Amino acid sequence: MNMKNIIEEIIANKKEVGGIKQVYYVACGGSYGAFYPAKTFLETEATDIKVGIYNSNEFVHNTPKAFGKNSVLIVASHKGNTPETVKAAEIGKEAGVPVIALTWITDSPITGQADYVVDYTFGDDKDIAGEKTIVALMTAVEILNQTEGYANYDKFLDGVAKIDRIVKNACKHVEKRALAFAKDHKDDSVIYTMASGAGYGAAYMESICIFMEMQWINSSSIHTGEFFHGPFEITDAEIPFVIQVSEGSTRPLDERALKFLDKYARRVEVIDAKELGLSKIDSSVVDYFNHTLFNNVYPIYNKALADERQHPLTTRRYMWKVEY
Amino acid sequence: MNMKNIIEEIIANKKEVGGIKQVYYVACGGSYGAFYPAKTFLETEATDIKVGIYNSNEFVHNTPKAFGKNSVLIVASHKGNTPETVKAAEIGKEAGVPVIALTWITDSPITGQADYVVDYTFGDDKDIAGEKTIVALMTAVEILNQTEGYANYDKFLDGVAKIDRIVKNACKHVEKRALAFAKDHKDDSVIYTMASGAGYGAAYMESICIFMEMQWINSSSIHTGEFFHGPFEITDAEIPFVIQVSEGSTRPLDERALKFLDKYARRVEVIDAKELGLSKIDSSVVDYFNHTLFNNVYPIYNKALADERQHPLTTRRYMWKVEY
Numbered sequence: 348m349n350m351k352n353i354i355e356e357i358i359a360n361k362k363e364v365g366g367i368k369q370v371y372y373v374a375c376g377g378s379y380g381a382f383y384p385a386k387t388f389l390e391t392e393a394t395d396i397k398v399g400i401y402n403s404n405e406f407v408h409n410t411p412k413a414f415g416k417n418s419v420l421i422v423a424s425h426k427g428n429t430p431e432t433v434k435a436a437e438i439g440k441e442a443g444v445p446v447i448a449l450t451w452i453t454d455s456p457i458t459g460q461a462d463y464v465v466d467y468t469f470g471d472d473k474d475i476a477g478e479k480t481i482v483a484l485m486t487a488v489e490i491l492n493q494t495e496g497y498a499n500y501d502k503f504l505d506g507v508a509k510i511d512r513i514v515k516n517a518c519k520h521v522e523k524r525a526l527a528f529a530k531d532h533k534d535d536s537v538i539y540t541m542a543s544g545a546g547y548g549a550a551y552m553e554s555i556c557i558f559m560e561m562q563w564i565n566s567s568s569i570h571t572g573e574f575f576h577g578p579f580e581i582t583d584a585e586i587p588f589v590i591q592v593s594e595g596s597t598r599p600l601d602e603r604a605l606k607f608l609d610k611y612a613r614r615v616e617v618i619d620a621k622e623l624g625l626s627k628i629d630s631s632v633v634d635y636f637n638h639t640l641f642n643n644v645y646p647i648y649n650k651a652l653a654d655e656r657q658h659p660l661t662t663r664r665y666m667w668k669v670e671y
Numbered sequence: 672m673n674m675k676n677i678i679e680e681i682i683a684n685k686k687e688v689g690g691i692k693q694v695y696y697v698a699c700g701g702s703y704g705a706f707y708p709a710k711t712f713l714e715t716e717a718t719d720i721k722v723g724i725y726n727s728n729e730f731v732h733n734t735p736k737a738f739g740k741n742s743v744l745i746v747a748s749h750k751g752n753t754p755e756t757v758k759a760a761e762i763g764k765e766a767g768v769p770v771i772a773l774t775w776i777t778d779s780p781i782t783g784q785a786d787y788v789v790d791y792t793f794g795d796d797k798d799i800a801g802e803k804t805i806v807a808l809m810t811a812v813e814i815l816n817q818t819e820g821y822a823n824y825d826k827f828l829d830g831v832a833k834i835d836r837i838v839k840n841a842c843k844h845v846e847k848r849a850l851a852f853a854k855d856h857k858d859d860s861v862i863y864t865m866a867s868g869a870g871y872g873a874a875y876m877e878s879i880c881i882f883m884e885m886q887w888i889n890s891s892s893i894h895t896g897e898f899f900h901g902p903f904e905i906t907d908a909e910i911p912f913v914i915q916v917s918e919g920s921t922r923p924l925d926e927r928a929l930k931f932l933d934k935y936a937r938r939v940e941v942i943d944a945k946e947l948g949l950s951k952i953d954s955s956v957v958d959y960f961n962h963t964l965f966n967n968v969y970p971i972y973n974k975a976l977a978d979e980r981q982h983p984l985t986t987r988r989y990m991w992k993v994e995y
Contacts, residue, residue: 368719376900390723394737395692397721399714402896404927405867409920409958413718431896537861537889543729554891555901563905565861567878567891572726572755575995576700577879580987581887596733603728607995634733663904671899671931 350482353463354489357419357445367494368417369397372483373406373435377556378423378449381480383548384638385421385487391545391634393491403431410438421447421486423479425469427455436460449482475511480548480639499631506628506636513636514643517623521647528616529651532587537565539581541590541604543572544597546620546637553589553645561660562652571604572597579607587614589648591641594620595634618644674806677787678813681743681769691818692741693721696807697730697759701880702747702773705803707872708962709745709811715869715958717815727755734762745771745810747803749793751779760784773806799835804872804963823955830952830960837960838967841947845971852940853975856911861889863905865914865928867896868921870944870961877913877969885984886976895928896921903931911938913972915965918944919958942968 348356361367370389372382382400389398399411403422414420420439424432427450437460439446448461451469458464468477475481485507491497532538538558542550550568558566569578571590582588588608592601598621608615618641620626625633625640653660665671672680685691694713696706706724713722723735727746738744744763748756751774761784763770772785775793782788792801799805809831815821856862862882866874874892882890893902895914912932916925922945932939942965944950949957949964977984989995 376897379897379900391733391735393721395719395721397717397719402867402894404896404924405894405921408923409715409868411715429900543726544733555897560901560904565889565891565905565910567889570726570729572728573700573703573879575990576703576753577884579989579995580884581889582989586889597729599732600728603995607989611989611993665903665906665931665935666899669935671903671927 348463350465350485350489353447354486354493358493360445361417364416366417367396367419367490369399369411369413370419370421370487370490371406371411371414372398372400372421373403374423374432375403375429377552378425378432378479380548380552380556381423382421382483383551384480384545384635385483387545388484388487388635389491392497394495396490396494403429403435406435407431407438414444415442418444419447419490420444421449421483422457422461423449423483424457425451427452427457433457433460447486449479475514475639475643476507478639480642481507481510484635499629502629503632503635506632509628510636510639513624513627514640517640517644518647520623521618521644525648525651528648529655531614532652533655535564535587537586539566539586539588540568541571541574541588542568542593542641543570543600544593544595544637545634546591546593546641549638549641549645550591552642557645557649560666561649561662562656562658571600574604575607582608582611584613586612587616588612589616589618591637592617592619592621593634593637594625595630595637597634672787674789674809674813677771677789678810678817682817684769685741688740690741691720691743691814693723693735693737694743694745694811694814695730695735695738696722696724696745697727698747698756699727699753701876702749702756702803704872704876704880705747706745706807707875708804708869708959709807711869712808712811712959713815716821718819720814720818727753727759730759731755731762738768739766742768743771743814744768745773745807746781746785747773747807748781749775751776751781757781757784771810773803799838799963799967800831802963804966805831805834808959823953826953827956827959830956833952834960834963837948837951838964841964841968842971844947845942845968849972849975852972853979855938856976857979859888859911861910863890863910863912864892865895865898865912865925866892866917866965867894867924868917868919868961869958870915870917870965873962873965873969874915876966881969881973884990885973885986886980886982895924898928899931906932906935908937910936911940912936913940913942915961916941916943916945917958917961918949919954919961921958
């Protein structure tokens with residue numbers, strides 16, 4: 348069943364109780380980050396639908412009061428076995444809330460707790476249009492279009508059709524600068540990421556899943572609008588920043604932060620969605636594609652950095668190794 | 672006019688257009704953090720009311736589509752002159768959306784763009800019950816109670832009545848350990864904060880406004896539920912953490928993170944809401960008071976740290992000094 352049909356069925360089943368009123372995106376770590384654009388989409392585009400994004404364990408221990416007959420729960424777990432996320436899905440199942448589970452491994456614990464299991468593309472040569480973030484976005488787009496209506500629906504689908512080519516060209520485009528970045532940052536003990544808008548989730552993921560988890564480098568993802576209200580005091584010639592300059596409505600925030608960094612910092616890696624071709628997507632929907640572009644360009648940097656530091660991206664000291 | 676009356680008037684004025692359906696909290700930095708409990712309150716307790724929290728400049732450049740006749744805008748600016756926040760209020764005013772402005776200085780630019788100006792207590796001996804975070808929470812509590820209804824309204828007000836005494840006792844209680852913390856952390860180049868639930872905003876503020884802004888120490892605020900999905904790989908005997916162990920629904924997340932830190936880290940400062948007396952507030956509402964407790968206990972640590980490092984909390988290199 349495709350996403351359009353899944354949402355149609357959910358809406359049909361909720362007809363007697365008043366339809367969809369709340370949408371909850373629940374996941375951990377990288378999957379949490381992957382939900383960020385979908386959450387931002389409904390937050391920005393919907394009038395009445397209430398949307399929330401939750402770390403799974405927070406959702407489990409502090410389930411929102413509204414969670415019930417008018418809700419939809421969307422969970423994601425890459426291998427389908429994240430205990431807190433499986434538990435969140437179980438809470439949905441028990442409450443009679445339709446659960447859509449996004450996973451790469453469909454034969455996994457989470458499928459037992461889901462009404463709809465949707466797999467996504469993953470790996471080096473994946474079709475970008477089918478990756479987790481886009482599938483998550485499609486849940487939001489279909490829910491909005493089939494309830495309140497979404498005027499830019501066709502433009503959004505056109506964006507999905509274009510994203511694979513844009514991302515793959517962008518990845519080639521940054522290859523050389525990724526090698527230079529790796530050489531320049533191999534001995535750093537801290538690297539900040541910066542972003543705004545619907546693309547912020549990609550900066551969060553790069554910070555917690557790559558720099559902290561896979562490279563043991565201190566990090567934080569700074570919102571470019573928040574930068575001037577505290578974090579910017581950390582700026583000097585030594586501190587490295589990776590800044591996502593997005594395409595779309597919040598680009599002025601990123602440009603303002605970059606202007607400051609150009610003046611007071613010396614070690615700034617700019618990943619610019621405009622330069623990387625994202626403007627081929629219609630301006631009415633382009634905001635929501637920043638995440639996918641940045642999140643798929645980062646791996647070129649990450650591989651180069653891991654090689655240069657001789658610290659493979661698969662190295663862990665705690666994850667899957669000790670009890671926690 | 673007190674908050675109850677303000678919300679009554681707003682609801683009366685919206686009677687013909689269908690009442691309040693969306694509430695937007697918009698601010699920057701420390702004021703953004705102060706709105707976090709109010710946002711979490713409506714996210715958790717409301718069934719239909721849509722709530723959003725935005726950095727002011729993001730709101731200005733990407734105003735949600737729903738912003739209009741059924742909306743309320745709540746902004747905060749300590750001195751009432753944060754340009755992005757004044758601009759956000761102006762957008763509200765122009766759209767005919769009622770604007771409630773929280774500020775310490777009522778004779779300031781933001782008051783010209785607000786329908787309701789509400790001041791709050793501030794400074795060393797302030798009445799905690801009147802501080803910004805509590806005033807912001809009262810906007811959320813009154814909106815919910817006067818629309819969908821809020822069963823724990825009286826218990827919440829009882830919590831407000833108790834918080835001043837709890838906080839002031841807690842501040843005395845941590846005095847000695849704050850001095851020890853300062854000595855032990857005076858040479859650190861990175862300090863993480865950790866938290867969950869409605870109190871997360873306090874960890875965010877401590878990280879961006881104190882460690883980064885006022886002490887030029889690298890930092891990030893890690894969600895205790897997200898910790899195990901990336902950030903925890905940074906843990907070792909050298910990296911310092913300050914962890915908020917909250918009282919209420921998400922305490923198990925904080926306790927789980929603390930258990931891990933007790934095993935694999937060596938430099939962990941625990942601020943425990945239960946130990947600090949927050950359990951005197953009814954369990955049905957206690958979640959929302961964690962922020963105020965932690966946010967007012969931190970200054971004891973901050974003063975000690977600034978003294979020990981001979982880096983006054985007022986020192987800046989960019990803020991209010993250069994153009995940005």
